[in-house]
Amino acid sequence: MTISHWQRTTRLGTLHADVVVIGAGICGISAALHLQRCGLTVRAVERGVIGGVGSGASARNAGFLMRGCADNYADAAKQYGRAKAAALWRLTERNLEGLRREGIDSLSVTQRVPSVLLALGEDELARLRESLTLMHEDGFAADWWDASTNAGDSTWKQLASKHPPLGALVNPHDGATNGVHVLRMLASKLSCPVHEQQEVVAIEEHGTGVRVHVTDGEIIARHVLVCTNAYVPLLLPGFAGVVDPKRGQMLAIRPGVFQLGASYYANYGSEYFRQTWDGTVVVGGCRTYHAEREVGYEDRVTPWVQRDLEKFANRVLGEFDASHDITARWSGVMGFTQHHLPIITRCWGENAAATGNDKSEKVWFCGGFTGHGMSMAYEVSRLAVAEMLDGVESSFDLPS
Ligand SMILES: Cc1cc2nc3c(=O)[nH]c(=O)nc-3n(C[C@H](O)[C@H](O)[C@H](O)COP(=O)(O)OP(=O)(O)OC[C@H]3O[C@@H](n4cnc5c(N)ncnc54)[C@H](O)[C@@H]3O)c2cc1C
Numbered sequence: 001m002t003i004s005h006w007q008r009t010t011r012l013g014t015l016h017a018d019v020v021v022i023g024a025g026i027c028g029i030s031a032a033l034h035l036q037r038c039g040l041t042v043r044a045v046e047r048g049v050i051g052g053v054g055s056g057a058s059a060r061n062a063g064f065l066m067r068g069c070a071d072n073y074a075d076a077a078k079q080y081g082r083a084k085a086a087a088l089w090r091l092t093e094r095n096l097e098g099l100r101r102e103g104i105d106s107l108s109v110t111q112r113v114p115s116v117l118l119a120l121g122e123d124e125l126a127r128l129r130e131s132l133t134l135m136h137e138d139g140f141a142a143d144w145w146d147a148s149t150n151a152g153d154s155t156w157k158q159l160a161s162k163h164p165p166l167g168a169l170v171n172p173h174d175g176a177t178n179g180v181h182v183l184r185m186l187a188s189k190l191s192c193p194v195h196e197q198q199e200v201v202a203i204e205e206h207g208t209g210v211r212v213h214v215t216d217g218e219i220i221a222r223h224v225l226v227c228t229n230a231y232v233p234l235l236l237p238g239f240a241g242v243v244d245p246k247r248g249q250m251l252a253i254r255p256g257v258f259q260l261g262a263s264y265y266a267n268y269g270s271e272y273f274r275q276t277w278d279g280t281v282v283v284g285g286c287r288t289y290h291a292e293r294e295v296g297y298e299d300r301v302t303p304w305v306q307r308d309l310e311k312f313a314n315r316v317l318g319e320f321d322a323s324h325d326i327t328a329r330w331s332g333v334m335g336f337t338q339h340h341l342p343i344i345t346r347c348w349g350e351n352a353a354a355t356g357n358d359k360s361e362k363v364w365f366c367g368g369f370t371g372h373g374m375s376m377a378y379e380v381s382r383l384a385v386a387e388m389l390d391g392v393e394s395s396f397d398l399p400s
Helices: 026-037 073-080 082-102 122-137 154-162 179-187 229-235 303-317 373-390
Strands: 013-022 042-045 115-119 143-145 167-171 200-206 209-214 217-226 244-253 263-266 271-275 281-285 326-336 343-348 359-367
Touching (some): 013 026, 013 209, 026 042, 026 359, 026 373, 042 217, 073 082, 073 122, 082 179, 082 373, 122 167, 179 373, 209 359, 217 373, 229 244, 229 326, 229 359, 244 303, 281 303, 343 373, 359 373
Parallel strands (some): 115 263, 217 359
Antiparallel strands (some): 115 167, 143 167, 200 209, 209 217, 244 281, 244 326, 263 271, 271 281, 343 359
């Protein structure tokens, strides 16, 4: 696919825009699209090469378009309050509806498949059962599978006979896709340029606006929306400890080895697996068993996580020949927040470039998707744009 608006220019010089979006992952590209539809001139800048192979987590994820957040509904209701949990679940439903309106279902890589939250232990069983009850009370469609369920899914049958899950909460209307294809599709709707291989190195006040210094020039704008997710502390150091970089890893098992009809999420989301459109099974997670080592910005696979992923796949899917059947292994860096909710905020202090301690009206951040950005960022970036331009409060503030 040729994407003419991905621009690699050796010397940008001084450019102008209403808004500069920093980072061209799912969040930045969605934000640029929302801004463009508000009639603004936009320039997106990306330090990597998105048009070719992808750069950040958006091009390296498992592609679950799953309702909800990192926590199950019962835990989210306990942590954030029932109303906020419900609002979050609705937001992710709107995220998927929005992506479907943009046309993701026309991509060959997109599947309409349920997400199945497996209870492999008694404690998780209780949390998922409570989630089901609360979700029904709050008007959400959700189903329950147990070992005797005839789910029409050979993996479920295999799981049920081999290592019977104690039960599973099913989101019947979810989907799954491939992040690279979604990015390309969304970007094809942009009339604004996405400047590739342009790293933003500094943001400073400039009259009533902002000057954004990039690798080969500068862009002067009224607003900046920072959509760099895990990488935000590298540009705006005040975000250190607010958005933490954590490494996620995956492996792929060649088509024909296993057959799945759903996307699976297990051990409170610590592990997840699904079958892609071409029959490949992707398995990810196991970070939590090595939590202290799987942090930072180094994008690499590690033997300890990959070994655990193989063991997990063996346990839940069945035997396979790792040396023959595993076709790919990869990693990506995710941005985690302490409260596991995304953040939309004005940047502050030195982050907002010499605005003292006041939060800037000009420089905003949207991100911290805690491993769920495909399921949230299209909609959360829309809320960020509404808050930045029109002051419509989103309720995704910094953790208190
Ligand atoms: C292995 C793995 C599996 C995952 N699975 C799922 C899943 O199944 N479902 C789901 O919903 N989510 C999943 N996620 C999480 C999801 O991929 C992320 O939450 C989402 O992609 C974040 O999007 P983003 O646009 O905010 O950040 P990113 O995609 O990381 O994009 C940020 C961009 O900013 C650029 N950048 C950084 N600094 C600068 C700078 N100074 N100047 C210019 N550009 C800069 C980076 O190069 C990058 O391209 C997974 C993540 C991983 C790693």
